[in-house]
Amino acid sequence: MINPLRKRRSRYEIKTPEQFVKMREAGLVVARTLTLLEREAKAGVTTKQLDDLAKEHIYDSGATSNFLGYHGFPGVICTSINEQIVHGIPGAQVIEEGDLVSVDCGAVVDGWHGDAAITLLIGEVAPEVAALSEANREALWAGIRAARAGTKLGDLGQVIEDAVRAAGDYGIVEDYVGHGIGTAMHMDPNVPNIGFPGRGDELEVGMAIAIEPQLTLGEYDTVTLDDDWTVVTSDGSIAAHWEHTVAITEDRPWVLTAEDGGTEILQSA
Ligand code: MG
Ligand code: MG
DSSP states (O other): OOOTTSOOOOSSOOOOHHHHHHHHHHHHHHHHHHHHHHHHOOTTOBHHHHHHHHHHHHHHTTOBOSSTTGGGOOOSEEEEETTEEEOOOOSSOBOOTTOEEEEEEEEEETTEEEEEEEEEEOSSOOHHHHHHHHHHHHHHHHHHHTOSTTOBHHHHHHHHHHHHHHHOSOEEOOSSOEEEOSSSSSEEEEEOSSOOTTOSOBOOTTOEEEEOOEEESSOOOEEEOTTSSOEEETTOOOEEEOBEEEEOOSSSOEETTSTTTTHHHHHOO
């Protein structure tokens, strides 16, 4: 006879509190690497220079990179400028005044993965570009607030979509979504950035997910360039990208890739 009180085995990787502590170590390496890059990214710097700084910092921290060599990816970060949405390859491209640069970074400590992205505004940018990035960041944090046990993934997507729609007329990229994370960077489930009300599996205590909305000033369609990596907007519009790795706990979400664990923002209204 099946005991109805026995906990159903999850379809997803469930972490113990001790394993979350390990993931936190990886998350902090990512957070501190991105803080370093935020300081160093300025007009005249190449994206390769940022990658070199990130690589040194990740390995000096006792971590390794989950980006480097991933399906042959040559960097430890992705740098996506202006109409580039995600997966830009660091290289000779020089960052210029007025650019929007999204930087995606990951790290591994003792086999546990972290993954986060920030969008940087270089010098004076157009007001609508600054608003785009802010709307994207706000939508990420709206999703983080909803990342609690019992929330269905389609409802989490709705929270993100609602935050975007409230902020303005932005394209929400659908081709690239968030994901489970833990002993690998990309695991089930997919974490959508648009709503599927009442649908999808429920988040459970012990799951970790990367939430990563990507917004554009135009349409949501994407094109991959001939380098087989760089994803750009099909209409050439500017795109932003913000991401955090989030642990689902008995209590509030633990933002593993935020230096303060998300405390400051999550405690504010
Ligand atoms: Mg990422
Ligand atoms: Mg990710």
